[in-house]
Amino acid sequence: MRIPLTIEALAPGGEGVGRHGELTVFVPWTAPGDRVLADVPPPRPGAATAHGALVELTAPGEARVAAPCRHFGPGPSPDAACGGCEWLHVAYPAQLAAKERSLHEALRRIGKLEPGSYPARPIVPSPSPLRYRARAKFHHDRAAGRLVFFRRRSHEPVRLRECHLLSPGLDALREAVGPALAAAKLSPREVALEWSDAAERGAAWLLLPEVTAPVRARAEALLRAVPSLQGLVLQAEGGQPVTAGDPVLRQARAPGRPEAGTQRSRPDVFQQANRGANARLVETALELLAPAGEEVLELHCGAGNFTGPLSERARSVSAVEVQGPALDLARADLGGRNVRFFAGDALALARAFGREAGPGARRFGAALLDPPREGARGIGPALRDLGVPRAVYVSCDPATFARDLRACVEAGYRVAAVVPVDMFPQTHHVEGVALLER
Structure with missing residues (x-):
């Protein structure tokens, strides 16, 4: 059924929340104050909540801003509805309050x-509310030769051309590594990239089917093909990590304050992004x-x-x-x-x-x-x-x-x-x- 809603708040899971009679409805891609038309499946008898899909934004709310990314939000393009972020359309003070x-x-x-x-x-x-991430994890779309995120709540790839969460250096590294992996005939299931503004270099972790001598040779070819990539950590599922080049980066402890010093980091080791x-x-x-x-x-x-x-x-x-x-x-x-x-x-x-x-x-x-x-x-x-x-x-x-x-x-x-x-x-x-x- 299609119902009109006024979005009252943002839920902890990222969706907007509106009410239709006694029913609480969660709708993605909405912001507080929005008036929307939502497609909501008929709720089960006695249900207090339901999840709907945004059909039409009839009037934007005071917390809505224009999202700067071509991949954000619903749309017919296979490269829309990216699951990388949820609130690119919500003013930052409203995000903080939520x-x-x-x-x-x-x-x-x-x-x-x-x-x-x-x-x-x-x-x-x-x-910085945008361009703040120094590290991120991606999936490798072998058919497109690109590093991708998945569409929201799916395993369909979004062939990224930009990401407004990634620092400029990391975004450029993402764009270079995807095609270079295809050229090196490497097929990782997952890829984690890290970028150091202090060193102006990056490193990557590749989750691979196996790590053999030919795979290590292809990893060396990848490093030669991407000069900004300082080193790699290669790992098979359940196996021990193997390094190529030097994957240990130096990250500034406090960007803009060199007196705070640096810290060693590696793309397969947890670090704040x-x-x-x-x-x-x-x-x-x-x-x-x-x-x-x-x-x-x-x-x-x-x-x-x-x-x-x-x-x-x-x-x-x-x-x-x-x-x-x-x-x-x-x-x-x-x-x-x-x-x-x-x-x-x-x-x-x-x-x-x-x-x-x-x-x-x-x-x-x-x-x-x-x-x-x-x-x-x-x-x-x-x-x-x-x-x-x-x-x-x-x-x-x-x-x-x-x-x-x-x-x-x-x-x-x-x-x-x-x-x-x-x-x-x-x-x-x-x-x-x-x-x-x-």
């Missing part, structure tokens, strides 16, 4: 943390933690994103990460300073430190953790048993963030501050930073 609401609603609904029960600071915006927003994320976390003069425990240290700045302020840092290339990069950058690295599971090691007794037992004045999307289930009791008086939790997933903050409250901590941070403009994703105190 992300703030989304994070605090997750804390209320999942964490049972009511608004007003903790100090909520304003969202930290990205320095938005370097400018990352500098703000790190500064926000360290300002809350106040690590000056403290023995600090850092869990899930990764490649040392927080470790380096922490080591400049803290008395010492004990940094924990599973053994692998991320820890290797962190050690290469920061070994020999006031940092001691521990290889292993972060929660298991935190619990082990908490069980230590006697004069040699490790104790910490502060802790910082930045776990992966699945969060850090069990972190509350682990911090309590360590006797850590304050901790900063950095999260990329509001649901697990809320779950874990609730566990920390139940373990005796209070939420002393929450700060949303926008790392991914034009999408619904939002980071959360929380200060926990006893």
